[in-house]
Amino acid sequence: MAKFLIVEARFYDHLNDMLVAGAKAALKSAGHEVEVITVPGALEIPGAIALADQSDMYDGFVAIGVVIRGETYHFEIVAGESARGIMALTMDGVAIGNGILTVENEGQALVRADPSQKDKGGEAAKAAIALLDLRNRFG
Numbered sequence: 001m002a003k004f005l006i007v008e009a010r011f012y013d014h015l016n017d018m019l020v021a022g023a024k025a026a027l028k029s030a031g032h033e034v035e036v037i038t039v040p041g042a043l044e045i046p047g048a049i050a051l052a053d054q055s056d057m058y059d060g061f062v063a064i065g066v067v068i069r070g071e072t073y074h075f076e077i078v079a080g081e082s083a084r085g086i087m088a089l090t091m092d093g094v095a096i097g098n099g100i101l102t103v104e105n106e107g108q109a110l111v112r113a114d115p116s117q118k119d120k121g122g123e124a125a126k127a128a129i130a131l132l133d134l135r136n137r138f139g
Helices: 013-029 042-054 074-091 106-113 120-138
Strands: 003-009 033-039 060-068 096-103
Touching: 003 013, 003 042, 003 120, 013 033, 013 060, 013 096, 013 106, 013 120, 033 042, 042 060, 042 074, 042 096, 060 074, 060 106, 060 120, 074 096, 096 106, 096 120, 106 120
Parallel strands: 003 033, 003 060, 060 096
Antiparallel strands: none
16 A cells, blocks of 8 residues: 555636545555645646655655636646646656646536546546556666
């Protein structure tokens, strides 16, 4: 059994609730422990994961958030930089599943967040488990 931390950028409550539910269900069904913390936005997720990883309290992480395209360039910055930060940590051997949705509208987010539809929270948790398994295999 491993201990996972879900780091959620809580901006769209109803969407995040579904993503977190899917991630928790996937982790618990695989026999793992799970905790959840909240950060202000998607840009803070990689930093929070880096801090938590330094604590050695967790074996893996799931990033959860929703970024919906707006009228400004801010969408590209948040989507790209949060993904870049997560990828940099992953390349350093941190087991992270990226469940940050980057979508055009709320309808797309609803379908992806809903555990009974695309279940992107659950998929992100399964990716984190797979990366942890690989790290344990090669580490």
